[in-house]
Every structure is written in structure tokens, then in C-alpha cells.
Amino acid sequence: MNSVGSLPIPTGRRVHRNQGRHLGLYAAAPLAALLALAAVVVPQPSQAAPGVPAAKATRLVGTLQLTAGKCAGGKVTGTYLRMILPSGGPNGPYMANNDSSxxxxxxxPLxxxxxxxxxVGGAYQPPPSPVFDSSGNARANRLTAPAPFYGTSFATGTTKVDRQTKKAVPAPSATxxxxTLTADLRAFAVTWNNQDFNQGAPKPDGSTPGNTRSATGxxxxxxxAFTLHWTSQVVGGPFDKFTGSWYFVGKFVPAAGTKPPAASGNGGSAGGTANPGTTANGAGTGTAVPNAPTSPGAIPTGANPGDVPGAAPVVAGQQPAATGPVTTKTVTQEKWRVSKPVIGLAxxxxxxxxxALLALSVLRRRAEAPGEAS
Known part of the structure; x- marks a missing residue:
């Protein structure tokens, strides 16, 4: 054994054996860390809450029968429409209809x-021929009854080829x-004053422009009993960028030979056929507010003088925040989980x-330092 000063330096094979031992320690330590991680980082399926089965999606085939809209005592119940101004968002402001009761x-009210x-489930409800009478009133009456809007009646319907965009669209569907109720209503449209307006969600091309939101309820x-709400922004024409906010309420009746979805035990009530807590001015407080005040608005941008007869539109109150039953969400997808103690150990x-690598490096530098004894 040679020495430098008082420090003995191992030589020959002893150096190589020591280096081999350190190299083995260096290689084994990271490998052990990797093996520890591999042993614990495994996919662990999430467990559903005991006694709460995963909800199954069921496609409806039949008719969403509507409860007629009605305003009484400052409250609105049933089925109705509101038109959001181009400057508005999901909660208004709204355009007034001087023919509304x-x-x-x-x-x-509808x-x-x-x-x-x-x-829903495969059938269309197209308008008759001719679509309009000599005054521009819409004649369709299968889905909703014609309703007056600034002196001219509008109607709703669904067609295989959208009348405004000329695009083929699937029949309305609901799941x-x-x-929770969801629907694809891209075939839904309005006819009014010799004009066609797609009011579906999504739009015939599958898009959701502006304030358009798919139907949920x-x-x-x-x-x-069901509720269904969606919004559809008008694209083109005198009502460009106005948005129809549709509220359908009623009861689903299955088609002959089909069965309605069975109660799963974890579903909630649709809340009947009324819209409780919605006041006539949209305050959503549950308190009747008769003769709600309104403020002046503007005629739709680009409208022709004969398009909107009667009084000018007005801005109405704000839409209440939507409420619904609390539902249980069952997680079934796999998640990767690693406990904190195991991470610390690794x-x-x-x-x-x-x-170990650092120690080995120091020993090698000392062993190879110049001036060591031969």
C-alpha cells in the first residue's frame, strides 16, 4: 500500500475491487427506486358508491307533450319563448313582444x-304547404300552435332539410x-312573416354560434314529467344575432310499442309541469310581480319597416338562474394513484x-490523483 502524506491509497486490484463495489451501489440505488415506483404506480379502478348504480343513457322514442304556457299572478308556467337582444347574454336583456298576454x-306563452x-326518436313535423297564408302568417300547427309576434303569427316545426340553411338534419332526439334530459334539436325551426329561422341547437352544421346552447333539462x-331549455342564436336575416331562449315543459309519452325509461332509484323529480319561482319579470324570487316595468329598446338591426309591425321592442327583466335536482355522479374510469409515503420513499x-455516485467520484479522483506512489 502506498501513501501520500498520511493518506493511504489502495493500489492494484484493491482499487478495482473498491470501484466495482461502489459502481454496484450506484447502479442498484436508482434501479431500486424504479422498482419501487413500478410496484406501486398501477391503475386502480375507482369504486362506485355502494348501492348507487351507474346511470344508463336511454334514448326516448315518442312525444314530449307540452304544457301550455300561462302567465298568472306575475308568474309564468309551462312552455314559452323569450328573445335575447344581440347585445345580451344567457340572462338577457330581452326583446318584448307587444302581442304577449x-x-x-x-x-x-306557447x-x-x-x-x-x-x-323525438326519428319523426319530423314539417309545416304544411303552403307554409304561409297571404298575410305572411305561419300555418304550421303540429308541434306548437301558431302564436302572434308583432301582428304576424309564427309557428314551429322540424324538417328533414332545414329550410333556412338547406342542409340535411337528423330528426330530433332526446336522451x-x-x-338529466338532453336533446339534439338541430332540425327545430321557426316560420314567420314569409321567412325561415333555424332555432335548433346545435345548428344544422353542428356549430353553436354566439349564445347558442344545446338543450338540457x-x-x-x-x-x-320533463323540463327542457335551450338557446339558439339567429344567423342572418332581420333578426341576425338575436337569440331564441326556449322553455319546453310537460310530460313524455312513449310511442306505441315502446317503453319509457325505468326509474333508476337515483333520479330526481323534474319538478312537475310548472316553472316554480319564476316571476313574470324574470326576477326568480317566487314572488308575484304584476305589471313588471319595462324600458325602451330598439327594432332588430337590419329589419325592414314591415317586418316588425306595431310597438317597438322593449328590454325586459333578467332571467332567473336555472335550478335543478342534485344528481349523483358515479366515476367509473381508471385513475393513477400513488401514496405520498411511497413517493417520499422513492x-x-x-x-x-x-x-453513492458522488462518493464513488471522490474515491476515483483520489485514486487517480497525480503523485501517487507506484
Missing amino acids: CSDQSIT APGTDGGLK VTGS TYDAATG VGIAVLGFA
């Missing part, structure tokens, strides 16, 4: 047509998942490995 004339409401499997092992 409600104290808040931004609300236009009544069911001869079919009782909206057919129930637990107590609630469903009570025990009674068939990090510690990795640190030890790097410490």
Missing part, C-alpha cells in the same frame, strides 16, 4: 299543437341519463443513489 311581454308537442322517470432511495 303576459305582464312581462318578453315572455311569449300552446301545444295537434301532435301534442315535440316528437335520459338518470334524471330534467326528467322524472316515475311520472314522465425520492429518498434516488437521493441515496446519487450520494
Whole structure:
């Protein structure tokens, strides 16, 4: 053994053996860390809450029969329409309809047509021919009954080829998942004053421009009661960028030979056929507010003088925040989980490995330092 000063330096094979031992420690430490992580980082399926089955999506085939809209005592119930001004958002401000029977004339009550409401699951409800009478009043009456809007009646319907965009569209469909109702209504449209306006969501091309939002609501499997709300921004024409805010309320009636969705035990009530707590001015306080005040608005941008007869539109009150039943969400997808103590252990092992590498480096530098004895 040679020495430098008082420090003995191992030579020959002893140096190589020591280096081999340190190299083995260096290689084993990171490997141990990797093995520790591999042993614990495994996919662990999330468990559903005991006794709460995962909600199953069920496609409805039949008619969403509508409850007629009605304003009484400052409240609106049933089915109705509101038009959001181009400057507005989901909660208004709204355009008033001077033909509305409600104290808040931004609300236009709607009544069911001869079919009782909206057919879903494969059927269309096209307008008759001719679509309009000589005064421009819409003649369709299967989905909803014609309703007056500034002196001219409008109507709703669904067609295989959208009349405004000339695009082929699927028939309206509705799906129930637990107590949640969703719908594809891109075929839904309005006819008014010799004009066509797609009021579906999404639009015929699948887009959701501006304030357009897909139809969602609630469903009570025990009674068939439902609510459905969507918004559809007008694209083109005198009402460009105005948005129809549609509220459908009623009861689902399955088509002959089909069965309605069975109650799953974890669904909620759709809340009946009324819209409780919605006041005529949209305050949403549950308190009747008769003769709600309104303020002046403007005629739709680009409208022709004969398009909107009668009084000018007015801005109405704000829309109440939507409420619904609390639903249980069951998580079924896999998640990666690693406990904090295991992470700490793996990090510690990795640190030890790097410490071994450092020690080995120091020993090698000392062994190879110039001036060592031969």
C-alpha cells in the first residue's frame, strides 16, 4: 500500500475491487427506486358508491307533450319563448313582444299543437304547404300552435332539410341519463312573416354560434314529467344575432310499442309541469310581480319597416338562474394513484443513489490523483 502524506491509497486490484463495489451501489440505488415506483404506480379502478348504480343513457322514442304556457299572478308556467337582444347574454336583456298576454311581454306563452308537442326518436313535423297564408302568417300547427309576434303569427316545426340553411338534419332526439334530459334539436325551426329561422341547437352544421346552447333539462322517470331549455342564436336575416331562449315543459309519452325509461332509484323529480319561482319579470324570487316595468329598446338591426309591425321592442327583466335536482355522479374510469409515503420513499432511495455516485467520484479522483506512489 502506498501513501501520500498520511493518506493511504489502495493500489492494484484493491482499487478495482473498491470501484466495482461502489459502481454496484450506484447502479442498484436508482434501479431500486424504479422498482419501487413500478410496484406501486398501477391503475386502480375507482369504486362506485355502494348501492348507487351507474346511470344508463336511454334514448326516448315518442312525444314530449307540452304544457301550455300561462302567465298568472306575475308568474309564468309551462312552455314559452323569450328573445335575447344581440347585445345580451344567457340572462338577457330581452326583446318584448307587444302581442304577449303576459305582464312581462318578453315572455311569449306557447300552446301545444295537434301532435301534442315535440316528437323525438326519428319523426319530423314539417309545416304544411303552403307554409304561409297571404298575410305572411305561419300555418304550421303540429308541434306548437301558431302564436302572434308583432301582428304576424309564427309557428314551429322540424324538417328533414332545414329550410333556412338547406342542409340535411337528423330528426330530433332526446336522451335520459338518470334524471338529466338532453336533446339534439338541430332540425327545430321557426316560420314567420314569409321567412325561415333555424332555432335548433346545435345548428344544422353542428356549430353553436354566439349564445347558442344545446338543450338540457330534467326528467322524472316515475311520472314522465320533463323540463327542457335551450338557446339558439339567429344567423342572418332581420333578426341576425338575436337569440331564441326556449322553455319546453310537460310530460313524455312513449310511442306505441315502446317503453319509457325505468326509474333508476337515483333520479330526481323534474319538478312537475310548472316553472316554480319564476316571476313574470324574470326576477326568480317566487314572488308575484304584476305589471313588471319595462324600458325602451330598439327594432332588430337590419329589419325592414314591415317586418316588425306595431310597438317597438322593449328590454325586459333578467332571467332567473336555472335550478335543478342534485344528481349523483358515479366515476367509473381508471385513475393513477400513488401514496405520498411511497413517493417520499422513492425520492429518498434516488437521493441515496446519487450520494453513492458522488462518493464513488471522490474515491476515483483520489485514486487517480497525480503523485501517487507506484
